Amino acid sequence: MDNSLKLMEIWLNTSDVPETGDYRTLPAIYLFEPASSRRSPAHLTEVAMFRHILLPTDGSVLSQVAIRKGVHLAKSLKARITGISVMPEPKFYLYQTDIIAQVKEETVRQHQVQASRNLAFIEKAANEAGIPCETLCERSDHPYEAIIGAAEKKACDLI
Numbered sequence: 572m573d574n575s576l577k578l579m580e581i582w583l584n585t586s587d588v589p590e591t592g593d594y595r596t597l598p599a600i601y602l603f604e605p606a607s608s609r610r611s612p613a614h615l616t617e618v619a620m621f622r623h624i625l626l627p628t629d630g631s632v633l634s635q636v637a638i639r640k641g642v643h644l645a646k647s648l649k650a651r652i653t654g655i656s657v658m659p660e661p662k663f664y665l666y667q668t669d670i671i672a673q674v675k676e677e678t679v680r681q682h683q684v685q686a687s688r689n690l691a692f693i694e695k696a697a698n699e700a701g702i703p704c705e706t707l708c709e710r711s712d713h714p715y716e717a718i719i720g721a722a723e724k725k726a727c728d729l730i
Contacts, residue, residue, distance in 0.1 A: 625727040626654045627718045630689040642696045650728075651703040654693030655721050656686040657714040683708070 626641045628634045638654075645652050661679050690706040697704035707725075711717035722730050 621648055621728040622650050623725065623727045623729075624648075624650050624652050625718065625722045625725065625730045626652055626693055627714070627730065628654060628656050628689040628693060629714075630656070630685060630692075634689075635692060638693055638696055642693075642700050642702060645697075645702050646700045652693065652697050652705075653721070653725050653727060654690050654697075654704060654706040655709060655718060656689040656706075657709045657711050657717045658682040658686050660710050660712050662712075 621644075624641055624645050626638050628638060642652065644650075659682065661675065661682075686708045690708065694704055694706060707721055709717040709721060718730060721727075
């Protein structure tokens, strides 16, 4: 009796199967079944690799497409989502002495409004899919550092 395991992929939609054989795009749900077994699919065990997904956004159209795909993946994995938007640090240089405090405050407020819009898109997509979602707004001049830091702090499995 052959005890080797056969890896099977679950596809939400058969049109998602890559025809080119490029398996780097496979979803992260796998089923394991002994190769010699003739069991029905109901007896297979599902193993989810990712339970908490971090979705960063900058508000761009490409980011919104990625969010929709991330929400779709989270729903298929029964994972939860954390959305993050990273705002730049407010900087005003000494030679810009003619910038008044109101302008500085308005710049910070505009960044906060944009970040709120970006995060609202994630919340809306997650709510429509029925997925638990929380959001974060961080400040950093290096967004990748804030994103990695949030992933570590929130114990995310996937970015």
